Amino acid sequence: MIEIDKISKTYDGVTAVDEVSMVVDTATITVIVGTSGSGKTTLLRMINRLVEPSSGEVRINGEATHTVAKTSLRRRIGYAIQGHGLFPHYTVARNIGTVPTLLDWSQEKIDTRVDELLDLFSMQPDKFRDRYPAELSGGQQQRVGVARALASRPDLLLMDEPFGALDPIIRAHAQKDLRHIQRTLGSTIMLVTHDMEEAIQLGDRVAVMDAGRLVQYGTPAEIIQQPATEFVAKMAGGVERPLRLLSLYPVSDIIEEGTAEGEPLDANTCLRDALSICLWSGRDVLPVVNEGVPAGRVTLAAIRARAEGPT
Numbered sequence: 235m236i237e238i239d240k241i242s243k244t245y246d247g248v249t250a251v252d253e254v255s256m257v258v259d260t261a262t263i264t265v266i267v268g269t270s271g272s273g274k275t276t277l278l279r280m281i282n283r284l285v286e287p288s289s290g291e292v293r294i295n296g297e298a299t300h301t302v303a304k305t306s307l308r309r310r311i312g313y314a315i316q317g318h319g320l321f322p323h324y325t326v327a328r329n330i331g332t333v334p335t336l337l338d339w340s341q342e343k344i345d346t347r348v349d350e351l352l353d354l355f356s357m358q359p360d361k362f363r364d365r366y367p368a369e370l371s372g373g374q375q376q377r378v379g380v381a382r383a384l385a386s387r388p389d390l391l392l393m394d395e396p397f398g399a400l401d402p403i404i405r406a407h408a409q410k411d412l413r414h415i416q417r418t419l420g421s422t423i424m425l426v427t428h429d430m431e432e433a434i435q436l437g438d439r440v441a442v443m444d445a446g447r448l449v450q451y452g453t454p455a456e457i458i459q460q461p462a463t464e465f466v467a468k469m470a471g472g473v474e475r476p477l478r479l480l481s482l483y484p485v486s487d488i489i490e491e492g493t494a495e496g497e498p499l500d501a502n503t504c505l506r507d508a509l510s511i512c513l514w515s516g517r518d519v520l521p522v523v524n525e526g527v528p529a530g531r532v533t534l535a536a537i538r539a540r541a542e543g544p545t
């Protein structure tokens with residue numbers, strides 16, 4: 235568990251982060267979202283003490299970070315940034331093994347870990363282990379950057395706009411990858427983005443920053459349905475909020491018994507896509523399959539009911 239306790243940062247009398255408190259549960263993804271200059275990066279960097287707080291403290295599993303030497307703190311906390319920051323003259327394997335090497339792991343243990351991570355990121359170890367970053371695509375470089383940050387199984391992984399440089403298709407793929415890997419490894423991740431869509435898709439919880447202050451901290455559904463301020467409502471998508479809400483839930487949540495005509499939908503499809511298919515095909519009921527087996531049907535009325543805000 236990460237406890238951020240009334241943490242502030244002031245630069246020459248200007249407050250960049252203003253008494254932010256939040257608790258992050260182990261094995262979850264927390265996304266910090268806000269406009270440019272709202273203090274997201276400063277907040278993230280105070281967690282691994284790349285930036286020293288002016289006041290307040292951070293505790294990781296009960297231990298205050300200011301009582302731990304910075305070097306050992308940074309080895310325990312992974313850090314991944316936009317543009318990956320790989321060492322260009324190191325192979326993929328050496329890049330991923332950077333922190334384990336600093337931690338004096340045996341070469342055998344490092345090699346096993348490198349291959350395990352490459353496998354997890356769908357990059358065949360034999361093919362990629364000995365390549366240099368320049369011999370990889372942007373998406374592959376980004377995956378190696380995240381693999382490097384995860385290599386020593388850190389208590390916490392901090393990510394600052396990790397997908398900012400990727401095109402929309404690769405970006406969606408990278409987000410899905412991260413979610414899968416986080417679930418598989420049980421990692422605790424705090425990620426900064428200015429993109430609310432990314433925050434809603436990735437976050438178990440979303441922290442919205444405005445002018446240095448934490449204005450709301452809640453689940454994606456809470457942020458969309460009960461925005462604490464006008465600013466949060468605007469960030470949450472304004473008139474697009476019903477569609478964002480629908481993107482959070484799978485069809486399997488509202489399956490009914492029965493059948494319907496036409497091409498079936500997979501039960502894992504999100505309700506936003508289901509709505510889109512209803513509109514596009516002019517149908518108001520769709521058959522649903524689960525792993526290819528008929529599982530019932532979903533109606534436009536049921537999708538609509540899920541998209542309604544609080545009355």
Ligand SMILES: Nc1ncnc2c1ncn2[C@@H]1O[C@H](COP(=O)(O)OP(=O)(O)OP(=O)(O)O)[C@@H](O)[C@H]1O
Binds near residue numbers: 268277
């Ligand atoms: N080293 C510094 N010296 C002085 N002011 C700083 C410093 N670092 C950040 N700031 C100021 O603190 C405020 C918050 O900056 P920060 O980088 O945390 O915002 P951000 O939300 O991450 O923005 P962006 O999305 O643009 O990266 C800004 O007003 C910025 O100008």
